Amino acid sequence: MRHSIALMDAADANTPLDAQQEHWQRILASSPDRFGTAASEPALAAVRAFRELGARRLLELGAGQGRDTLFFASHGLEVTALDYAESATAAISAKLAARGLSDRVRVLGHDLREPLPFPDGSFDACYSHMLYCMALTEAQLARLSTEILRVLRPGGLNVYTARSTSDPDWGQGTHHGENLYESGGFIVHFLSDEAIERLTEGYELVSVERFEEGPLPRRLVRVTMRRPD
Ligand SMILES: C[S@@+](CC[C@H](N)C(=O)[O-])C[C@H]1O[C@@H](n2cnc3c(N)ncnc32)[C@H](O)[C@@H]1O
Structure with missing residues (x-):
């Protein structure tokens, strides 16, 4: 596991988004399985799409504590x-070691506001669950989507999920510009249909599916986009 990025102290952070x-x-x-241990619903759907694509090399962004990482690795993907x-x-590295899956997964510390540290065309697919709704401005999300496009091979898929503007938490708490709201210490970027459309730049849009997760329930979208051949 490589973790080269320096962690900022909340007090040193320049903006609430940095913090x-x-x-x-x-x-x-503080909690080893904050999002549970079972694979998420979008991971179950994505693995079917990746199988149809014949995908082998998968990039997972904002992997958290690895509930989906372990699932993808156990389905034979090189994650x-x-x-x-x-x-x-x-946490991901410890779970992989405990299951003897360490050689199937590369785990890296990386701030996704920075360019991706991979050559062009390195991956067949990219997956992220609730990363596109983190404390990232739309300009940062657009740069990230362009970076993902670069590291995907032609025909590769970018599957992401995000909380949407129809989520019950949208508009609650402290506003941080655009559709970013902070509640309970978490800043969430709720994606509008227009933002989802703008973030398809350079891709072919395959599908936008709506689903719910958790007790609130959170209202999310699962977006699948393809790098044109
Ligand atoms: C809502 S959690 C989801 C975790 C995991 N995908 C899951 O569903 O279990 C979002 C994750 O994105 C990570 N994250 C947020 N902003 C990030 C950034 N700029 N660069 C890298 N990771 C980021 C957080 O540390 C957190 O682990």
Whole structure:
């Protein structure tokens, strides 16, 4: 596991959006399976799409504590899992070691506001569950989507989920610009249909599916986009 990014102290962070890194670091250190141990519903759907594509090399972004990472690895995918919270990458590495799956997964510490550290065309697919709704502005999401496009091979898929503007938490708490709201210490970017459309730039849009997760329930979208051949 490589974790080269320096963690900022919340007090040193320049903006509330920057301070989210330290927040996630603390939250994920305090509870080993914050999002549960079972694979998420979008991971179950994505693995079927990846199988149809004949995908082997998968990039997972904002992997958290690895509930989906372990699932993808157990389905034979070669996973590269990225997260900027060291407590997240450490948790994934420990779980992989306990299951003897360490050689199937590369775990890296990386801030996704920075360019992806991979050559062009390195992956058949990219997957992220609730990363596109983190403390990232739309400009940062657009740069990330363009980076994902670069590291996908032609015909490769980018499957992401995000909380949407129809989520019950949309508009609650402190507003941080665009559709970013902070509640209970978490800043969430709720994606509108228009933002989803703008983030397809350079891709072919395959599908936008709506689903719910958790007790609130959170209202999310699962977006599948393809790098044109
Ligand atoms: C809502 S959690 C989801 C975790 C995991 N995908 C799951 O569903 O169990 C979002 C994850 O994204 C990570 N994250 C947020 N912003 C990030 C950034 N700029 N770069 C890298 N990781 C980030 C957080 O540390 C956290 O682990």
